[in-house]
Amino acid sequence: MQEENNASAAEPINSQPDGQTTPDLTNDTQDARIAELESALEEAKAQVLYVKAEGENIRRRAADDIDKARKFALEKFSGELLAVKDSLDAALAVENADVDSYKNGVELTAKQLLSVFEKFNIAEINPVGEKFDPNKHQAISMVPAEGEPNTVLSVLQKGYSLNERVLRPALVTVIQAK
Template structure:
């Protein structure tokens, strides 16, 4: 048997092997408590996952709406610029007894407005007379013998147009060929 220490209580002097079951405080949680905590954490994670999934769905839906609106209204600025051109044409047609000179000056003014609208919208004219033929920007209609260097644009039948360096319409051209 153990000798009793004066400064300790009888319970502290007991041999751990002599202790009765249930006398010690349990240091590990019981199985039911562990399951309850695991279920609680699983529920929290599931809730967080559902929220994240819903948020990503909302972001995707908003992005699709933004893309749809952007494509639907992309031409809005250009259309606004063309309204002045249309107004000028209508004003010219509304004139009673127009002279040839007034029609010509009105047409020139309208063309200037149209060119300004094109410039503001990034629409560039391709008029390649005298340049080397480039199939990326030009469409050859025919080839003729000319004094110019072979594969050079001799004349332009229809101007081409670019939008931000992308071909909207290639220039229709006649190209010089080598003399026989």
């Protein structure tokens, strides 16, 4: 009996409707629990703010990377074209050259330019003798001539494609059906 009195003095016991008894939480215990929950809530709020800030930083860095990629996408191509420009400038600087030496210089520069085109997957569209393809060719005129109708007879201006995507269609004359 003595033990029961000691136990009841330490913790007041409340009866529940189902007959079970639970110890009363004192105001100090409730205050400590509330403080603990408030602390956990503040930590969760801080974590949410951190995650939001980190997400915003990632978004900003990605936007900066995209902007830089746009600005410098042609950097390698431009560097290669500078060598062609230098060749043209050197040809123009020559004062005592004859027509043949100019022609040879221009041919070498054209080869240099074609090399740059190959390096960057730029291909000529020169469709003489091919069937007319409106996706790659632009007909300037149709002329009656011997040969298969709708075949390219001549190319007035070559077209170009980049990675098989047409940059500029070839301007062509097409054989008209008789």
